[in-house]
Amino acid sequence: MKLELFDFIDETLELIEKRKESIEKVANSLEKFFTDSFFIQDHFLNVSYRIKSPESLREKILRHNFYIKYKTPENLLDNLSDLIGFRVECRFIEDEDKIYRDIMKLFNIKCKDGFYTNCLNSNIMLQLEDKQPQKQKNGFEIYKIDGKYCKDGVCINFELQIKSLVNVFWGEIDHRVLYKNFNYMLTEDFFRDIMSSIKDNLSMIDRQLMLVYNHLNGMDASNSLTKRIQLQALLSKIIHDIYIVKIRQEIGFVLDFKKSTDVIVNYIFMKGGLEESEHYSTNFLRVLNRLNEIGKNHISFNRYMNFEREIFFNDDFTRKIGNSILEIINKDFRWNLFFRIIFEIEEGNNAEDFEGFLIFVRYRFHENLMLILENKDFIDEEKEEILHCILNTIATNFCKDLDVDFLSDCSIKKLNNTIGKAFENIESFNDWIENKEKLIDMILKHDF
Structure with a gap:
């Protein structure tokens, strides 16, 4: 006979599946709201979300004995704080506090039980009376805010986190290496020391990146040529290093394509024309964020290069x-690699990028x-x-x-x-x- 606990889990998952459409709709509305609210801020980068997966929810119910605590699936969902998890991303660790202050200014209408709403969308409420940043079980701090979206008598809970680029990376390490590692408890002190060391190094990288960013922004217009040269050289090296590792992993050999990455970076910086000349730092960070995504993905170097339509020529x-x-793009490896890098960085339409x-x-x-x-x-x-x-x-x-x-x-x-x-x-x-x-x-x- 099946344990009632597992019937409870199955019923909860069925209930989420039944409400899936409305949950997705709420998640999209929240993503648009936070993006529209903060996109103008220089320290803001992106908003992303995830809806709790069946595997993650099953594990959480078992880990925290939610079956005993909430009795019914409906009661569990009403009290599950992170059914939807949102992440507001910023550049540097000190920017996390700036985002938090932006949220405090926006959500300035007090409701009840410590929740606050805003004049733009009163359906969205955040718990802002808890101390931030919060201290996690691993001893590190995180900006984590409980929220809820209430409309037509129905409330859906969500959790809002604020994370810098290095803390996004740290969160992945912490979650995948420790939280998902069931052997962790056997050598807890060792793991804690190692992870603490990694966190310290990431904080140092954050400070170094901030120094670079501030230095670049501090250059006046008279130094725009120097600024451009420095940015291009740094970006070219990053692109070269990312792809040389991936080529070695898949193909098994290394080739010199430093000149190619210099040309690619020159193109990226010049494609916007004169209007782009005063925005090198912004363009640099845009490409850097894209390279961060590329670095995490698998890249196949033996795929055929395709175009969405016939190429248009100006002259x-x-x-x-x-x-x-x-004629040679799918025969010569260096040409194929050259345009593969451009197409992956710029995304979108290959034909338009080729024409550009x-x-x-x-x-x-x-x-x-x-x-x-x-x-x-x-x-x-x-x-x-x-x-x-x-x-x-x-x-x-x-x-x-x-x-x-x-x-x-x-x-x-x-x-x-x-x-x-x-x-x-x-x-x-x-x-x-x-x-x-x-x-x-x-x-x-x-x-x-």
Whole structure:
């Protein structure tokens, strides 16, 4: 005969399944509310939630004897504080207190039993009279707030946590290594010492990241070039280190693609155009958060690269280079890796990212040519003819070998310098006609 305890668990899980749609609806409403309320704050990053899984709830009922305490599944759900778990994420540990103060300012209408609501959505209430941050059983502190969503006489409980990036990572370690490890009690002191050491190191990393962030934000506009170079170098190294580990794990060998990551970072920082020039720190943190997600995921390097639609080309230059890359992108590992990294960082539509990158490559040459020609004695039609000829020649040179290093910053600067010197003695369109074949031959023989 089955124990009543397990009948109670089954009935509770059936009740949650029956209410699943309404619980999901409440969770989505809460996620939107907290995102809309805090997205304007610089220290705010993200809101995420999870609805308690059947396995987790079954374990909790057994661990805490909820069957004896609450008697019925309905009573249990009415008192389960973390049926929905929310996490408000911020950058640094000291930002956790800032988020908490933001919450205190927003939820300033007192209800009863220590709960407070707000003027934007009175259905949402938070218990704000408990001391924060709370001390956990493991001795570490956490901002953890009980909440409830009440509408039309029905209340659903949720738990709101505030966590910095390092504490999100720490929480995963603590939960998976200790809480889920049933051998932990056998060597409790040893584990506690090790975990305490890890926590201290994470706190140190948090302080170091904050110093980097404050340093970057403290740079004035006159140092924007230095700021950009520093950010790009750091981000390129992070990308390289993440992917080199994953390549070694899956493929079994290591290749040098540092130049490729430099180009990718250059593209990421330039793709927003001039409007993005004052927001390098924001862009850096956006990509850093994305790389944090990529680092946790499995990446397959033997998958075919697909596009959602046919690629659109803006002109002959992008068409010539684009079609050449498309022919080899699923044959040459370095090209495949190059665009795989771009597509994973930027997410979204692969075709749009590919088109954007081709425009970026064209921009690197086109802007240099415009600077060379602006002080020459050419009319607009003559400039367009020269631009078209040189860009087409550059594309032809690229298509000869299809080496990804052609796109490196060093190679592009070298070719642009070569073109600039060739135009030093060209002042008129007649000069161009006389020297055209010589200049084209020089570009085609350019060694990158």
